[in-house]
Amino acid sequence: MTGYRESVRSLLKERLLDAAYERVTADGWDRLRMAHIAATAGVSRQTVYTEYGSKDAIGQALVMREVERFLAGIGEQLDAHREDPREAVRAAVRFTLASAADNPLLKSILTSSRGGEDDLLAHLTTRSEPLLETAGTMLGDYAARAWPFIAPDACDLAVETVVRLTVSHIVQPSAPPDVTADRVSLVLARIALLPEEDGARKDGGPET
Template sequence: MTRFRESVRSLLREQVLNAAYDLVAAEGWNKLRLAPVARAAGISRQTLYNEFGSKQDLGEALVERETERFMLGIQQELDANRNSLEAAVGAAIAFTLQESLDNSLIKAILTASRGGEDDLLAYLTTQREPVFDTATAVLEAYIAEAWPDIDPESRSLTIEVMVRLTISHMVQPVASPQETARRLALIAHRTAYSASGQSTGN
């Protein structure tokens, strides 16, 4: 029975998040209200409040879910390029930047921020959870296993720089995803291997 309740709750949360995603993509975060979300999800407003509590809690859950989706895609890019740190980082960043251009929720967040409605943008930029800490933890573990020749300090520095710069370019792009990824991958390679004096991360 406990497992059944957990499954029902998981389905309910996914239903609500899907409804909220569609409404934010169509109307923007600033105009989102919980009552229309409940109607779109086919549940009562009280049920929605019981599950999420507030609009801000719902926003956190939305960003957390998109972060998980991004990290799955990033891992696939890393897996496909394990023979080279530079190639792997470049592919992962190119995926992230291109996905941010195509993702309806991310586009709505960034568009709102340019109009001064930036409360949800904080989860991508100034607030550590869930984006920064999640990405850092996943990449720390991955790179330590895939490229053990990189010393821990250089690895940590490289990851922090890459995550922050990638988020910065998501918010304010200055070139194509491919060109930005190429430049950031070169920075990552040089940062990761500068301490040991190695010239290649292959």
């Protein structure tokens, strides 16, 4: 019976997040109210408060659910280039940035922040520890298994740097995804002491 209750509660939480996602992507985070989530999900407002407690908790749950979805796609990109860590990270970063640019929730987060409502953006910036820890753990575990030839200390530093740079460019992109992916993969190569790519100078630029 306990397992059944947990399953039902898990389904309810997903239902509430689906409702919140629908309202946020349609109307923006600043206009979201717990009553809106309840009405969209077809439950009482008290049910929303019982499951999540606050609007901020809903926001964190929404962001973390998107992170988990992104990580599934990132894993596929890494697997497709498992033999080459630099190309694997390049593909993963390119996928992440391109997907983020088209993600309705992330668009809403960034749009709301430009309007002065930055509560949800904080889960990508000043209160991003859960995001960074989840992504860092996934990539760190993957790198340790797939690329044991990278020294552990260098691997840890490379993973942290790649994750933080990628999240930074999601929030404030400074170049197209392909360009940023190339730069981040170069950072990985330098930190992990990977061999230079064919046709690249020591400074990472193309041969002339």
